[in-house]
Amino acid sequence: MKGLRLGVLATVTGAAVVLAAQAVGQQAPAKADAQEAQRVILVSLEDRKLALVDHGQVKKIYAVAVGKPSTPSPVGAFTIERRAKNPTYRHGDKTVLPGPGNPVGTRWMGLSIRGYGIHGTNEPNSIGKAASHGCIRMAKADLEEFYEMVAVGDKVELVGQRNAETASVFGGEQNPAAPVKTQAAPAELAAVKTAEPATSEPNAVNDPLRLAAGVALAAMR
Numbered sequence: 399m400k401g402l403r404l405g406v407l408a409t410v411t412g413a414a415v416v417l418a419a420q421a422v423g424q425q426a427p428a429k430a431d432a433q434e435a436q437r438v439i440l441v442s443l444e445d446r447k448l449a450l451v452d453h454g455q456v457k458k459i460y461a462v463a464v465g466k467p468s469t470p471s472p473v474g475a476f477t478i479e480r481r482a483k484n485p486t487y488r489h490g491d492k493t494v495l496p497g498p499g500n501p502v503g504t505r506w507m508g509l510s511i512r513g514y515g516i517h518g519t520n521e522p523n524s525i526g527k528a529a530s531h532g533c534i535r536m537a538k539a540d541l542e543e544f545y546e547m548v549a550v551g552d553k554v555e556l557v558g559q560r561n562a563e564t565a566s567v568f569g570g571e572q573n574p575a576a577p578v579k580t581q582a583a584p585a586e587l588a589a590v591k592t593a594e595p596a597t598s599e600p601n602a603v604n605d606p607l608r609l610a611a612g613v614a615l616a617a618m619r
Contacts, residue, residue, distance in 0.1 A: 437547075439478075439516075439554045441534055442564040443471050446526050448516075448534065449567050450547060456567055460544065462516075463524040463535035471532050472511050473558040478550050480508040485517075503538060505545040509554055516554075517541070 438451045443464045450457045465471035484496035485506045494500050503518015519525070519535040529535075534556075536544060557564050564570075 437549075437552045439548065439552060440564070440567060441471075441554065441556045442560065442568050443473070443528075443556060443558050444560050445564060445568045445570060446528070447568050448536070448544075450544065451567075452547075457547070458544070459568065460536055460540045461526045463519065463527055463529045465530050465532040466528045469531040471530070471534065471556055472509075472514055473556050474511075476509045476511050476514075476554045476556070478507050478516075478548060478552045478554060479510050480506075481545070481548075481550060482506045482508075483545075502533075503536075503541055505541050507545065507548065516544075 440449045440451055441447070441462065441464070442449075446462055446464050448460045448462045450459075482505070484504055485500070485502055486496060487494040487501050496504065499520050500518075501520055503520065506515055506517045508515040514533050516534045516536065518538055518541045519530075521529070521535075522537055524530065524535060525537050560568075560570060
């Protein structure tokens with residue numbers, strides 16, 4: 399009887415070890431998949447181009463406008479913190495409703511550095527130039543396509559000068575690395591809110607400045 403009990407115990411213990419091993423084996427790929435699925439938005443300020451990198455592969459490259467010398471774009475690693483469709487632009491007493499004349503276009507993706515984001519423009523000829531007040535501008539069709547491909551939490555890398563990474567993605571020669579200071583957002587920024595109800599963009603409600611008609615977003619450039 400004692401031998402039988404020991405045999406049963408060994409069988410149960412062995413089964414538990416097998417189940418535990420199977421559980422570990424099932425969890426490991428899920429963790430790897432989560433890491434592989436991470437998106438990175440790479441912006442080369444010198445090349446004036448943006449690349450969407452997904453699963454380690456470059457999915458799309460877009461021409462963009464970046465900050466002009468007097469109001470340079472920030473440099474560093476950030477994340478997308480909020481998204482909004484058809485924002486209403488406000489700056490002082492000026493209000494621009496969604497439409498062709500809106501300075502930030504039809505989409506806004508606010509970065510984790512307050513006051514800066516990726517958005518559209520009512521100056522399409524500025525794309526490909528150093529022309530903005532620090533934000534990253536995109537052409538309307540590109541912007542709306544790109545907006546649907548990214549989400550809150552995606553990483554955004556703004557690189558000031560070409561390096562090995564940007565050269566491999568965008569082409570061109572690598573320049574020697576040089577320190578570039580991050581440009582701080584000035585105080586006089588435009589206040590913007592979405593034209594949609596907050597429930598239509600649940601990821602955009604993290605901003606503390608919430609309005610009854612929508613969500614008050616970080617300032618636009």
